[in-house]
Amino acid sequence: MKLHGTMTVNSRGHLEIGGCDTVELASTFGTPLYVVDEELFRQNCREYYRAFTEKYGAEVIYAAKTLLTLAICRLVDEEGLGMDVVSGGELYTAIKARFPMSRVYFHGNNKSSEELRLALEARVGRFMVDNFYELEMLNRLAGEMRTRADVILRLTPGVEAHTHEYIKTGQIDSKFGLVIDNGQALAGVRRALEMENIILHGLHCHIGSQIFELDSYAHAAGIMMDFAARVARETGWAPAELDLGGGLGIYYTEGDEPRPVAEYADVIMRAVREKALAHGLPVPRVIVEPGRSISGPAGTTLYTVGAVKDIPGVRKYVAVDGGMGDNPRPALYQSRYEACLANKAAAPAEEVVSIAGKCCESGDMLIWDIALPRVEPGDILAVSCTGAYNYSMSMNYNRLPRPAMVLVRDGQADIIVERETYEDLLRNDVIPERLRRSRRLNVASAR
Ligand code: LLP
Numbered sequence: 001m002k003l004h005g006t007m008t009v010n011s012r013g014h015l016e017i018g019g020c021d022t023v024e025l026a027s028t029f030g031t032p033l034y035v036v037d038e039e040l041f042r043q044n045c046r047e048y049y050r051a052f053t054e055k056y057g058a059e060v061i062y063a064a065k066t067l068l069t070l071a072i073c074r075l076v077d078e079e080g081l082g083m084d085v086v087s088g089g090e091l092y093t094a095i096k097a098r099f100p101m102s103r104v105y106f107h108g109n110n111k112s113s114e115e116l117r118l119a120l121e122a123r124v125g126r127f128m129v130d131n132f133y134e135l136e137m138l139n140r141l142a143g144e145m146r147t148r149a150d151v152i153l154r155l156t157p158g159v160e161a162h163t164h165e166y167i168k169t170g171q172i173d174s175k176f177g178l179v180i181d182n183g184q185a186l187a188g189v190r191r192a193l194e195m196e197n198i199i200l201h202g203l204h205c206h207i208g209s210q211i212f213e214l215d216s217y218a219h220a221a222g223i224m225m226d227f228a229a230r231v232a233r234e235t236g237w238a239p240a241e242l243d244l245g246g247g248l249g250i251y252y253t254e255g256d257e258p259r260p261v262a263e264y265a266d267v268i269m270r271a272v273r274e275k276a277l278a279h280g281l282p283v284p285r286v287i288v289e290p291g292r293s294i295s296g297p298a299g300t301t302l303y304t305v306g307a308v309k310d311i312p313g314v315r316k317y318v319a320v321d322g323g324m325g326d327n328p329r330p331a332l333y334q335s336r337y338e339a340c341l342a343n344k345a346a347a348p349a350e351e352v353v354s355i356a357g358k359c360c361e362s363g364d365m366l367i368w369d370i371a372l373p374r375v376e377p378g379d380i381l382a383v384s385c386t387g388a389y390n391y392s393m394s395m396n397y398n399r400l401p402r403p404a405m406v407l408v409r410d411g412q413a414d415i416i417v418e419r420e421t422y423e424d425l426l427r428n429d430v431i432p433e434r435l436r437r438s439r440r441l442n443v444a445s446a447r
Contacts, residue, residue, distance in 0.1 A: 001340040001384050002251065004297060005040030006408075013346035015382050017300060018408030022342040025413055026302045026380045029404050032322030033302040034391055036067075036416070038075065038409035041298040041387070045079035048290055051265035053080070056286065058269070061105050063246050063291025064090045066388035067299065071407060071416035073097030082125065084246075084289045088115040095122055105152070105243075105289075109176050110134075116141050120149065128204055128243070130154045130177055135192060142197035151192060152202045152243055153178065155185045157223040161208035161216050161247070177205065180227050189231050200237070202284060203228065206245025209292060214259055218271040220244060225275030232281060239284050244268055246289035250296045252385050253336045261293070292388040299387020301326060301403070302342060305379040306358075316353040318375050323357010324364040325400045327383070327390045331363045339367055342380040347373035355381065359398050391417070399425050 003009070008016045015022045018037050026033060045062070052058035061082035064072075068085075073094055076083055082103035085091045094104055104124040108115070109131065116138055119127065127149050129135050135151075142149040154177040178184040192200040207220050221244055232238040250258050269286065276283040303320035310316045329335040339355065341347070349371035357364035366383060394402050401420035406413045 001338040001382070004251075004384070005037040005043075007037075007300075007384075009345040013344060015340060015342040015345040018413070019411035020408045020413045022300070022302055022382055023380050025406060025408070026304065026342070028413070029406055029415070030419060031302050031304040031380070032320070032326050032403040034326070034386070034403055034405040034417070035300045035302060035413075036072075036387060036405060036407045037298045037300070038407050041072075041075055041295065042079055044294040044298065045076065045081055047261045048288070048294065049080055051262040052286070052288060055262075055265065056269050058265070058286040058288065061103070061287060061289050062294055063289050064094070065392055066291035067295040067390075067392055068093055069391075069405065069416050070097045071414075072295075073099045082287075084128075084291075085124075088112070088118055091115070091119055091122065091124070101125065105287075107154075113137060113141060117145070120145050120147055123147075125150065126201065127151050128154050129188075129192070132178075132188065132191065135188065135195070135198070139195040139197045148197045148199050150199050150201055152204045152241060153185070153188050153192060153200065154204045154206075155180055155188075155224070155227070157205045157207065157220050157227075159205075159207045159216060159220045159223065161211050161213070180223065185227060186231060186234065189237065190235060193235060193237055202239040202241025202243060202287075204243035204245065204287075206289065207247060209247045210249045211247045212249040212257060212259060214264055214267040217244060217264065218267050221268055221271035222275055225272060225279065225281070228284070229275075229279035229281060232279075238281050240282075241287060242272060242284040243287035243289065246291050246293075248290055248293040250293050250385060250388075253338050258293070261290075294388075296385050296388035299385065299390060301383045301386040301390065303381045303383070305375055305377055305381055308353075308375055308377060316351065316375075317356045318353045318372075318381075319356045319358060320366065320381055321358060322400075322403065323366055324359050324361065324395075325357070325397050326394045326403050327366060327386055328393050328395065329389060330366055331361070332393075337367055337383050337385065339370060339372070339381055339383040341373055341375065342382040344373040344379065345382075350374045355383075358400070396420075396425060401425060 006018050010016045048060040061084045062076045063084045084105045086107040101122050102125045105126045106119045106124045107128040156177040156179045158172045178188040307319040324331045355367040404419035405417035407416045
């Protein structure tokens with residue numbers, strides 16, 4: 001496993017993150033345990049802030065869907081980033097964390113009227129409107145609430161990003177956004193401009209996630225600016241804001257070669273500026289929405305090894321106390337991860353094993369064929385780069401309680417999400433009155 005962020009191996013041969021011995025973290029807080037490297041999370045925010053905001057005056061909004069808790073909101077706020085939320089639940093988290101609402105951008109392809117009302121009341125900075133249905137509803141609700149909604153229109157630029165089928169979004173056949181090519185986007189702009197309670201500020205696109213080719217971004221930026229020029233010609237309105245989404249790829253395993261954020265910023269800004277110049281348009285305020293590249297590398301998940309099952313000549317299965325419940329990505333996208341034994345971090349690899357989760361699914365495999373030191377029950381397995389789309393996509397399949405999360409920094413570890421209890425699992429369960437009295441039907445005949 002590649003050490004990164006504040007990871008080191010200490011004199012006991014244990015993996016350390018944020019100055020905390022991960023073997024001790026496992027025994028203090030239990031496993032599975034999400035560990036967030038505060039320093040690295042902040043550094044990643046700062047890298048974006050420097051590359052986009054300081055250098056170009058562009059705005060960076062953190063994609064909350066990757067990892068969101070009240071404490072994470074505090075970090076994002078302190079680092080001066082805005083926030084992209086996609087649901088009432090994410091918005092509510094930001095509200096409760098007292099995140100500045102003017103820096104909140106509200107995404108989502110099917111926002112409900114309740115969600116839109118909550119956002120109008122909270123006075124979020126921007127509504128990222130996805131479709132005509134939402135545009136009409138937002139205009140109506142804003143009118144009812146005697147306010148106006150600040151809007152950016154989401155478009156589909158028709159860019160195919162090279163990434164997993166489920167996480168590419170810029171192509172024409174997509175559930176997101178208004179298509180440029182078939183005239184829907186222009187119609188959307190016209191409609192938004194004539195609406196009384198809508199203030200149209202700009203245009204948005206997002207081409208996908210875990211992307212390494214910066215050319216795709218330049219390409220998308222070019223298409224958006226060409227469209228902006230056409231809109232300006234036909235309506236006299238030019239976007240003051242251009243949001244180019246998120247998606248920068250990160251390192252998970254060998255072969256992943258992430259591009260530096262500064263380069264990503266330069267490529268985008270160059271494309272936007274050149275096009276603005278060519279079309280005689282003002283350079284819009286650029287917005288980017290990174291998620292994974294901020295939170296992903298900052299997270300590590302700790303597990304305890306349980307059953308080790310050797311099938312001679314076939315495979316050695318090492319089962320851990322979590323799996324697809326806390327990290328559904330391998331099962332969903334065939335994602336690959338690196339790991340090490342946190343309590344044997346200095347030991348050389350001795351065997352190739354496969355890491356299984358504990359769900360009742362053959363597909364619940366976290367890592368196939370990984371070289372590790374000799375694995376024994378009780379070892380602590382650390383899987384790296386689990387900060388994005390792990391906790392946020394976690395679930396209670398098989399009624400497994402969700403793990404706790406600790407924020408580590410300078411030798412200090414603080415709980416930021418409590419471990420779920422069995423009681424938590426039952427919190428919303430209800431036995432209707434008619435089932436309360438115990439009676440067994442057909443006991444005899446069933447036997
Ligand atoms: N902006 C928009 C409009 C998005 O849809 C997304 C991600 C982002 C920003 C942030 O993208 P990032 O920088 O994190 O790549 N669950 C999948 C990824 C789904 C991506 C959803 N949208 C996974 O685990 O790989």
